[in-house]
Amino acid sequence: MERKDFLRSLGAGAAFALTFPCLQGCSKDEANGQIVPEPTGIDFTIDLKSEEAEPLANNGGFIRKNLVVVVRDLQGNFVAASQVCSHEQYDTVTYVDNDEGFFYCDTHGSKFGLDGTPLNQVDSKTPRQLKTFKTELSGDILRVFE
Numbered sequence: 001m002e003r004k005d006f007l008r009s010l011g012a013g014a015a016f017a018l019t020f021p022c023l024q025g026c027s028k029d030e031a032n033g034q035i036v037p038e039p040t041g042i043d044f045t046i047d048l049k050s051e052e053a054e055p056l057a058n059n060g061g062f063i064r065k066n067l068v069v070v071v072r073d074l075q076g077n078f079v080a081a082s083q084v085c086s087h088e089q090y091d092t093v094t095y096v097d098n099d100e101g102f103f104y105c106d107t108h109g110s111k112f113g114l115d116g117t118p119l120n121q122v123d124s125k126t127p128r129q130l131k132t133f134k135t136e137l138s139g140d141i142l143r144v145f146e
């Protein structure tokens with residue numbers, strides 16, 4: 001039996017379900033990121049003159065390193081937070097330079113202030129605080145640590 005004959009034999013509803021299985025409720029399976037543990041023991045440096053740090057040369061720029069989102073906020077301050085979301089631990093947190101600037105996870109839409117405070121609800125619940133890290137600038141070396 002060929003595939004189209006098989007699908008026809010199942011009826012239109014079943015054929016549709018087999019052909020388009022993810023039209024509803026598959027967003028978690030389609031997430032770009034991965035579920036990983038929240039970073040711990042963070043202590044690293046970034047040479048602000050290095051190529052990797054180029055996005056940090058301007059206010060509103062950010063990089064991701066060691067599962068940490070390191071940001072130069074719109075006032076020029078360095079802040080850092082976990083790239084692993086506090087909602088369901090996808091490593092999809094990024095920085096958005098709209099409004100006052102905030103951390104955002106596009107897996108389910110959680111939004112956090114620069115201090116990690118949750119700013120919205122996801123699935124009718126407020127996510128936990130997003131883990132943040134300290135930063136310390138010494139010359140051109142930025143230290144990110146707990």
Ligand code: FES
Pocket residue numbers: 085086087088089090105106107108109110122
């Ligand atoms: S894992 Fe980030 S919003 Fe759900």
